[in-house]
Amino acid sequence: MIEKGKIGVHQFTVLTILFTVGSSILIAPSGLAHAAKQDAWIAAAVGLAIGMGMVFFYNRLTVRFPNTTLVHYSREVLGKWAGAIVSFLYFCYFFILAALVLRNIGDFLTTQVMPNTPIQYIHIFFLLVIITGIRSGIETFARTAEIFFPWMIFFFLIMVFLLPAKFDIHHITPILGYGIKPVIKASLPMISTPYMELVIFLMIFPFINNAPKARKAFLTGVLIGGVLLIIISALSILVLGADLTARQMYPSYSLAKKISIGNFLERLEVIMAGIWFITIYFKLGIAFYASIMTFAELFRMKDARPLYLPFGMILIVLSVIAYPNITSFVSFASKIDFPYSFPYAVVFPLLIWIVAVIRKKGQA
């Protein structure tokens, strides 16, 4: 294997939490509130429940193949050619995911913080920091995650403790007033981002030093990350109301603008931006790392590090051309992302698992 590093179980938990919270903490509440109105938090909970089911299933796959990556066992199970095609598709999936996450950063910064800076330059600088981080390997990257994680939780708790003064309980009633269908509809984009993307951890799983504990850590990490997302959607609804939440691109960012304690602590939106920069840094790092590892292992390369910079160039172009404006991103995220992610998150892993059982590959 190309990756020589080993990461600890605790570090893996932190990585899964950061990945799950990732870009969703800023973007998800709007889409949820758009479809499910005041029941956005219930839709987030439905998403988490299905996400946990998916992690249970991925854990079945890692029981069979604890020491090899997704690319390796798809070749072993499906044969040389079918395995290579599936691996290449996964490379495309991870790479496009990385491009979309990078574009999220660019969109946020150009609309909210630095409106006159061309988006390309924001992408270039952010990606350079990412590449510096992941070139040193997953071990260093995971340790960095461990250092930043308490800060992210600290910022999150500030939000949670300072906002209840602004709650309006009428915003959240009547619960399930529109029936269950809008909730299901709202939960679909939530399932595809972030929970279906968790399949990416099948590329990282073999580098954890204790497989049985890592499976529990996977579940715990996703559970914690998902609960943070439920809390942030509930906060958005309670403070802003369903209508305002749905109308904004970044409701949780506006949420932080509402913080006001006495007359001396006002507008703490930079705290929200702080949380987001930390989580999205790690989400993008993991996505880019996994795509390069998939590619390098597919072509049986001895070293993947020289690929980061040239693929980075392609990633920047892809992230800029991916969609012309934010509206088309919202339509992609809410409508296309679920059917597009479904084969990668469910069909291929299920296929590999069934064929592995039939052909008696891996450990039973």
Added chain:
Amino acid sequence: MWTVAGILLASGFILYLEAPNLARNAMMKELGIFLIVLLIGTAVGIMEAVKLPIPNPLTLITAIHKPISDMMNAFLK
């Protein structure tokens, strides 16, 4: 024009950074793949800089999954 020069400069710098090490260790396959990817990266970078149309994979993805998405939405109406 300056952007194109900047992209070429960046590609040259990446080449200078990675290629000697690969050549020294006789990793010819790695070197070949690295050069191909760098070439594609430089090409799409320049195409983007001079505003040439670049095929967008998301258009294809959207075209493929639109019917499924429409069906799901009709079901959940």
